[in-house]
Amino acid sequence: MRDNIVIKELKSSTTQEKAFKTLVEKYKERLYWHIRRIVLDHDDADDVLQNTFIKVYRNIQSFKEDSAIYTWMYRIATNEALSFLQKRAKFYDTTSQELQQKMIENIKADEYFDGDEIQLKLQEAISTLPEKQRIVFNMKYFEELKYEDMSAILETSVGALKASYHHAVKKIEMQLTKL
Amino acid sequence: MKRKVSKNKIDFSVPENYFSDFDKRLESSISTSEVIPKATGFTVPEGFLDDFENRVWSQIDPGTTRDKTVKVRFLYAMSSIAAILILGFLLIKPASTLTTEQADELTSFDVKTYIDDGFINLNTYDIIDTFEGVSLEDIQMTDPIPREEIIEYLNQNNVDNYTLTFE
Structure with a gap:
């Protein structure tokens, strides 16, 4: 089902349950990984993902459709x-910053992290980035989003995103090559 | 090999089409890295997302969907009543404690409404959460309750019989 049809159905009380479930089914995995890379812990990502969809549901009436859902x-x-x-x-x-360090410490004991040494170093390197760079890096490197989409999501110019990503990659590479 | 060049005003030159595909070349050179792994090592419990949509739906009560217009009754209206209730329950002498019968009259909807209206432990973050995504234009401030109505309410609820104690 196309997104614009889903949105229409979601705004109608008679069809909203089915439409909502369709929407969640379609985007849950992508959004989960997007959130997980920010909060790192699985249970936290689960909570945030649920809250995200609840907010989507509660605010769908005010979604003006001037951007993609x-x-x-x-x-x-x-x-x-x-x-x-x-x-x-x-x-x-x-x-x-201290919280990021604490989260990295927790990763080592996380039952839902089975990364090797280089993957752990990668998370450490990402955690040292400024917040915006961290998100830009994750969205581009792992999620492979288009800059145009990232621009709409983060409300930042494409040029600034490219520069941000470039700096992030260089910093992470530098940290990883210190090994 | 001789290459075609374009010139700028001060006679520096660049190869033809150098700028036209600069973005693509830059992007391809940094979109993948030989040093940075693509896998993160994060895993999820098996079947975690299988029934996720039903789990989320079970948390949503369609009957409580917020209207586009959010009526804020923080001013005199609910805050006055809430303040009186809180004072009555917590600060005033036990002579005015809530009886079992009165408590039974409170429906879960009353309690939920009380909580939804934000009278319990509201901090800045909770307020932001409550009204996130709501345009200021959509927030309708209700008119303050006239002083006479407040006095009448206090009279009807026999507030004069309560004794405030301050320590």
Whole structure:
């Protein structure tokens, strides 16, 4: 089913349940991995993903369709994940950088991480990046999103995204080659 | 080998079409890296996403879908009543404690509405969460309750009988 039809059905009370499930079915995996790369922990990613779809459902009436629903949902997911990290940093009364270090420490004992040494080093390197660069790197390198889509999601110019990605890659490569 | 060149005003030159495909060349040179692995090592529990849509749907109560227009009653209306209730429940002498019968009259909807209206432990983040995605233009501020109505409410609820104690 095409997205514009799903949106119409989602806005109608008689068809919204079916349409909502169709939408979730279509995007759950992509959004899960997008969120997981930000929050790192599986259970946290699960919570944030659920909240993301609940927000999508609750705000669908205000979705004006001047952008693709795909980019709109990505934006909600990104905001939810970042907001989650901010709350957690506040809860632990720590800075976002210290929280990133703590999250990397937790990864080592995470039952849902079976990466090797280089993959762990990669996560450490990513965690040292500024927040925006970290997200841009993940979206481009792993999710292979188009710059135009990323621009719509992050509300940043394509040029700035390219520069951001370029700097991120260089920093990560430099850290990994220190091994 | 002689190559065609284009010249700029100060006689520096670049190969023909150098700029036209610059973006593509740059992108392809950095889209993959020999140093950075493509796999992250993250895994998920088996079958985790299989029934995800039903799990999320079970958390959504279609009856409580927010209207486009969100009526905010933080001003005099609900905040006055909530303040009175909280004072009545917590600060005032036990003579006015809620009886079992009164408590039974509270439906789960009343409790849910009370919580939904944000009278329990609201901090900045909760408020942001509650109204995230809602345009200010869609927030309709209700008119303040006239002073006479508040006095009438207080009279009807026999608030004069309560004694506030401050320590």
